[in-house]
Amino acid sequence: MTDLSRIRNFSIIAHIDHGKSTLADRLIQLTGGLTEREMKAQVLDNMEIEQERGITIKSQTVRLNWQAADGETYELNLMDTPGHVDFAYEVSRSLAACEGAxxxxxxxxxxxAQTLANVYQSxxxxHEIVPVINKIDLPAADPDKxxxxxxxxxxxxxxxxxxxxAKTGIGxxxxxxxxxxxxPPPTGDREKPLKAMLVDSWxxxxxxxxxxVRVQDGVLKRGQQIKFMQAGTQHLVDRVGCFTPKRVELDELGPGEIGFITAQIKEVSQTAVGDTITTVKNPTEKPLPGFKEVQPVVFCGLFPVDAADFEKLRESLYKLRLNDASFSFEMETSAALGFGFRCGFLGLLxxxxxxxxLTREYDLDLITTxxxxxxxxxxxxxKNEDAKTIELxxxxxxxxVNRIISIEEPWIKATIYTPDEYLGGILKLCQDRRGIQKELTYVGGRAQVVYELPLNEVVFDFYDRLKSISxxxxxxxxxQIGYREGDLVKMSILVNEEPVDALSMIVHRGTAEERGxxxxxxxxxxxxxxxxxxxxxAAxxxxxxxxxxxxxxxxxVTAKCYGGDATRKRKLLEKQKKGKAKMREYGNVSIPQEAFIAALKMGDDN
Structure with missing residues (x-):
């Protein structure tokens, strides 16, 4: 049992690529969490994609023991949180489990920009925030600025x-x-009923x-019958432990401590991030504040290129769902693409x-609508149906169309940081996407622009265009800042007078013609x-x-005619014309898969 005054729970806040995972590596190395031989780069990023892109997708925790200048040994619990906006709710729960950052x-x-969003959450x-200026060994480093x-x-x-x-180990x-x-150390009472926050699960x-889990009050032990207050389910704890970053089993987790439990739960969907865990025998009265149901924000269809891969795709989606409860899917069919799934995501990343x-781990070729x-x-x-509000x-x-009274679309508040010389192009991009400028301020040689934008205009390729302009x-x-009414219409694409449902989209009437x-x-x-x-x-x-x-x-067809009467040529051309008309009536147009992906990208002209 660790004394509360010697526990420190903290997270690392940083923008993508500012050295968060490397710093975590150095902290683990210095406190002896892993030996030199076991050490590898980006220890806490388990997925290949995380290591390759230099991003964190899943929250990770690691317990470090460090002897400070006063000779005491402290228990430091590091929460490595995702940095991207798509995982903002997970970040907020991870931050709620800490006292500092x-x-x-x-x-x-x-x-x-992301540094800013997460700092404000912190x-x-x-939280008590400790600023760390990283990468001071770089030639372009300017710590004072x-x-x-x-x-x-x-x-x-x-x-x-x-x-x-973090790279060279300085500081x-x-x-x-x-x-x-x-x-500051955490607060908590060992004698109170168990109250713990479910921070993440996999x-x-x-x-x-x-x-x-992060224990607020009480003690979490093996053999306890626990209850998830939001989900209303009960489970028996069969393992309690912590990561150092290796998995280490413990007898108990006390107040202020962060660790893991297992309770023979088969599906991640039963463990909602932010839920409150208590005991069945002596439950706590009130759950912890801040719980939210995670709702998908962006939807798209996933179809296998080869129809024979449909079952393989279904199995792969179920396996992914085991690890990611925020991802949802249901079956759908498309006249153009056959059988597939309509999937919901937290955002574009x-x-x-x-x-x-899906492409890498399960070797699937996919078409994305x-x-x-x-x-x-x-x-x-x-006559047949009452008035109602639906979500599409x-x-x-x-x-x-005759039944629709109004259509509302989700809007977002976007914060963009840019060096001054790219400001003009970025303002034009936001204006073209129906943006409303809210503020423009300067910090040193960089501009901070705040825009309100319809999410519909951002989900396509806004981020790519922003990166290429700057x-x-x-x-x-x-x-997200809620829903607003808009003049929106459904634009269909017809190929050979047949609608291609996979290419239909909802657009603003003002930009429909240009987009079409x-x-x-x-x-x-x-x-x-x-x-x-x-x-x-486009219709x-x-x-x-x-x-x-x-x-x-x-x-x-007239190649074989040489000389002779002109009516012979005309007769052959008329016959060809009739054949082509008939062919067009019954002919199928095959649309190559690249066409779907390329057609959906807005070109530089838009």
Whole structure:
């Protein structure tokens, strides 16, 4: 049993690529969590994608024992949290499990958008924040300028910021000492009924679901009958332990401690992040505040390129779901693409990660339809149905236009940081995407722009365009701000007068024509020519708003005529014309899979 005054719980806050995982590696190495031989880069990033992209997707925890300057040994619990906005709720729960945070800022790049979002969350949880200026060994490092930026932008006193280089090991001991000196110990009462927060969970093929917990009050032991207060389920604890980062089994977890439990749970979906754990015999009265149901924000269809892979895709999705309860899917069929699944994601990065994992880990070739957001529609009552409000995930399921009273779409508040010279292009991009500028401020040589944007306009390729305009220097972060009514319409794409449901999308009436023209032009380039003429049309309801035509491949039927009467040639050409008309009526147009993906990317012209 560790004395509360010698426990420190902290997380590391940083923008992508500012050295968070490397710093965690150095802390583990210095406190002897792993030997030199066991050490590898990015210890806490288990997934191949995490290591490759330098991002953290799942929260990880590690317990470090450190002898401070006063000769006492302290128990330091480090929470390595995801940095990306898609996982903001998981981050908020991980932060709620700590009393302090290390704010890691790159000495060359300064404060970025995500750093800001997570710092404000940390301040809301009343954390003690220790600024760490990392990468001071870089030639472009300017620690004094960054300290000034932290004070100006975030409003934190950076006078005692620790200067460090996680790569070379400079300043790591100073960081550990600052954690002990400046971050307060946790509070909690051992005698009270058990109250613990479920911080995260993942599936282990041998142990079942492993649950990461932070104990607030009481004691968590093996053999206890526990209850999840939000889910209402009961389980028997069969293992209690912590990570150092190796799995170590313990007798109990006391107040203020962070560790893991297993309780023979088979599905991650039963363990909601933020739930309160208590005992069945002596439950606590009130659950912990801040619990939220995680709702998917972006939806898209996933279809196998080869229809024979459908069962394999279904199995792969179930296996992924074991580890990621925030990802949802249901079966759907498409006339153009056959059988597949409609999947819900927390955001674009989440979508990209799931797609990449399916391709890599399960060896699947997939077609992804256009990502869409959740729209709310008020429908008028008819003879057969009452008036109601529905949520629409798939543009192909849009109800009859005459029934729709109003359509609302989700909006976000986006914060963009950019060097001054790219500001013009970024403002134009936001204006083109129906953005409303809220504020524009300068910090040193960089601009901070706050825009309100419809999420529908951001889910396509906003992030890619932002990065290409700013040569990769702009950083972007967003939060949802609710629904607003908009003049939205369903745009269908017709190929050879047949609607292709996988390409239908909901767009704003003002940009529909431009978007439709762009898609028709791209499809014209991507669909191979056939022996008959193929019209490609974009339509809103019965009105065609854009059209391109793929001309037919021509076979010279008059080649065998030499000399003779001109009517012979005409007769052959008429016969060919009739054949082509018949062929067009019954002919199938095959749309190559690349065409789907390329057609959905907005070109530079939009």
């Amino acid at each position: 290390l704010l890691v800022v790159d000495a060359a790049q300064g404060v970025e 301040i809301e949880h009343d 960054v300290k000034l930026e932290i004070e100006e932008v975030i409003g934190l006193d950076a006078e005692h910021a620790v200067e460090a280089s 790591i001991e100073e960081i550990l000492q600052a954690i002990v000196d400046r971050i 599936y282990d093929p041998y142990l079942g679901v492993v649950i990461l 989440h979508l990209e990660i799931i797609q990449e994992r 256009a990502p869409s957001v959740v729209y709310r529609m008020d429908l008028a009552h008819t 995930h798939n543009p192909a399921d849009m109800p009859d 040569k990769g220097y702009a950083s972007f972060d967003y939060e 023209r762009g898609m028709c032009e791209r499809l014209k380039e991507l669909i191979p020519r056939h022996l008959f003429k193929i019209p490609i049309q 809103i309801g019965g009105k065609i708003i854009a059209r391109e035509t793929i001309s037919a491949m021509r076979k010279d």
